[in-house]
Amino acid sequence: MNGLRGYVLRRLGAGVLLLALASLLTFALLRVVPGDPTITKLGGARNIDPAALAELRHELGLDRSVVAQYLSWVGGLLQGDLGQSYFSQYAVTTLIGQRVVPTLELAGLAFVVGLVLAVPAALVSATRPRSIAARLVNAATAALMAAPPFLVGIAFVVVLSVQAGLLPARGYVPFVEDPLENLRLVAMPALTLGLAVAAPLVVLLRASLGETLRAPFIRTATGKGLQRRRVVLGHALPNALIPSLTYLGVTVGYLLGGVVVVEYVFGWPGLGSLVVDAVLKRDYAVLQSVVLLAVAIFVFVTFVTDLLYGVLDPRLRVGEGQP
């Protein structure tokens, strides 16, 4: 038990450290560089009234020292207050609150789509490597690994929206207002992001399945007369899935990154488009908080998967045999 507790504490410590480093890095990068978001807000012209500039800087707290700014940001963070956006009148928490539901819907659906596509694809590819289906899966996986997610999205728009006129190319309606239209609109972005998530998962699962299928216990299961189907689904698959669990963190990272560009392609009003907007306007207050939120989600997921893995694989707790 002590081993497990130590393991949990170590992982937790590493997560908090990573988060602190990420907050410092984000903040430092955005402040060290010359240039000032307030100038952009006042129109970026040369004849800016110095008094107005000073007042605005004071209002936004930009006239304080960098250290003081950082401490007040982190202090606010801990109390759930992320400060004001530099450009709109809204608090950053309000802006994030408005955008979080569409992003969660898109990312959640994409995750499900990714899993549903990846597991059967990897099964086919690993169990019947010479079949036509497996060759198709392998080619599609290689293509999807190469194509950035937004290219796949654009291809969908070109074929399904422009040529076939089947689905709307962009837009968003909340699910509670019009469930059917919401699903019609989310279909293409979710499929796009789901494919982006599925491809690396297929590669990983295929390798892990291939390895498991050569393991002695599989020969035993086959030898005692089990059907091939039960050997693969009942014995090989569960064991092959364990290593891909560590990959969950990376998958969530893929989702967080992919969502940014995919939302832009489909005009989906989520956190991704919020962050792109913030970069274009140099709205650091919004940018730093959304990025930190993403890192926090990532750290949290990694922490949880590490825990699960620690529970499933006792070797890691003891600290030996770590790959």
Place this chain on the structure above:
Amino acid sequence: MSATVATGPALETAAAGRVGIVRRLSRRPAAVVSAVTIAVLLLLSLLATPIAGSPTAIDTREILASPSGAHWLGTDDLGRDVLARTLAGGRLTLLVAFGAMAVSMAVGTLWGFVAAAAGRAVGEGLMRAADACLAIPPILLALILVAAFGASSWTLALISGLLLAPQTARIARSALLTELRSDYRLAARAVGVSPLRTVFGELLPNASPALIAQASLTVAWAIGIEASLSFLGLGVQPPEASWGTLLQEGYAGLYRSVWLTVVPGVAIFVAILAFNTFGSQLQQALDPRQEER
């Protein structure tokens, strides 16, 4: 299935090893096809203007024209030749991608080599730092860097290079660790060759196939980053044109002409696929266990 005795490239002599790699690569159809594609892409972008004419010349009689003898890929909404624009855009995209690759290889190789050669504590610390960088989704890090340093072709190359450096550091470290354990290195030390000469004369050349594979993959990733950021309006800035900005312009006018979106999209895809395939083929050819299958 017999047990494989791992005879790594470390056991071969440097020159014979490299010749062997080329021969092994030439037996892989995917490697040959991707290498030829890369060569064609590079040639086309080098000779963009002689082949397709000026990318900015405007033909007012031909606006949004379909492919024809005069304009092989048609024209855009201002009457500019799409083929010329695509080739010129490819030149900038590839320039940015190769710039990023150079930055990534320089920073990453140094990072990885220091991590491999330094003591346990420093090496461990450097690799943990690489892990931490890899933990943050790259596009988010890229967005912060763009916000901080501004958007242009130069910063784009620098930013992508820095983003991809930690991955190179990992590869470089493991490649060098293999070489450090080899017998010839021990022999060199015994004869009294200076460490610096061993690094540049022996270790680096021997680790180079692994690094070339990594460089090819890095170019593929950098093309993807260029395209993504420029598509978002955060990369190459007009009037400069790259595949990313062409795609952005095309996508904005998608319902007028699908062609202007499809051409740069396909170009990006083919380029990434080629560099990706070549890199992973080279990696596989270097790995004797994979080679056997």
